[in-house]
Amino acid sequence: MIELSASFMVVAYVMVIGITIGAVAALLQKDLLRAAFISGAECIALAFFFQALLAPDIGLTQAIVGTVLLPGIIILGIFKTRRTEEE
Amino acid sequence: MIQVTIQLLAFFAAAVLVIIGIAGMLFLDNLIKKIIAFTLLSDGVNLLLVAVGYVEGGIVSILLPGMSTSEFASRAVLVFPVGIVLTNIVIGVSTTAILVALAIVLYRRYGTLKASKVLKGERR
Numbered sequence: 001m002i003e004l005s006a007s008f009m010v011v012a013y014v015m016v017i018g019i020t021i022g023a024v025a026a027l028l029q030k031d032l033l034r035a036a037f038i039s040g041a042e043c044i045a046l047a048f049f050f051q052a053l054l055a056p057d058i059g060l061t062q063a064i065v066g067t068v069l070l071p072g073i074i075i076l077g078i079f080k081t082r083r084t085e086e087e
Numbered sequence: 088m089i090q091v092t093i094q095l096l097a098f099f100a101a102a103v104l105v106i107i108g109i110a111g112m113l114f115l116d117n118l119i120k121k122i123i124a125f126t127l128l129s130d131g132v133n134l135l136l137v138a139v140g141y142v143e144g145g146i147v148s149i150l151l152p153g154m155s156t157s158e159f160a161s162r163a164v165l166v167f168p169v170g171i172v173l174t175n176i177v178i179g180v181s182t183t184a185i186l187v188a189l190a191i192v193l194y195r196r197y198g199t200l201k202a203s204k205v206l207k208g209e210r211r
Contacts, residue, residue: 013096016099016103023103023107024107027107027111032117036123039123039126039127049097050134052093053097054141054142054146054148054164055137055140055164057173058169058176061173062130065177066130073183073187074119074122074123076187077191082200086199086200086201
């Protein structure tokens with residue numbers, strides 16, 4: 001049996017930093033389109049974290065849903081309304 | 088000194104996501120930003136549920152050939168939170184779709200996406 005927990009610890013450290021920076025940066029953008037894409041990137045980091053937590057099926061689902069479906073729905077809403085945040 | 092494990096890091100990340108999500112839903116003014124903060128909050132709750140089911144030094148919950156059932160039951164991670172979270176991800180997508188549709192309806196009615204202007208109720 002291959003010992004995987006040490007490499008998963010490295011993945012977990014990197015992904016905690018990625019999730020934190022991505023979540024803060026997505027909410028600080030003035031451009032809503034950019035905020036949608038950054039939230040998709042944060043979902044990729046979350047999918048890697050699920051993989052490190054020994055739940056690969058949730059990792060696959062989160063990678064597809066969080067990167068394609070959720071930003072797609074939000075981008076449709078942005079194109080129907082307005083792109084920048086008004087003052 | 089607390090020993091840092093993957094489970095502890097997952098709890099930390101889930102707490103960060105839930106705090107950022109609640110703060111964004113409360114203090115941001117744009118409706119689309121509120122929806123993005125809601126998805127962050129949902130991700131945090133999913134991560135917390137998966138981290139509760141993690142077993143230290145365990146294996147992925149797949150019954151490989153040549154593995155006895157008792158060994159599988161003693162080492163595999165819990166399968167019940169995985170099922171819950173798999174359902175919750177799908178429900179979260181449909182909830183987000185409904186929220187975006189409601190935001191579009193509010194924009195057509197009031198001409199703005201600011202929650203403070205929508206709450207004042209000035210029709211366009």
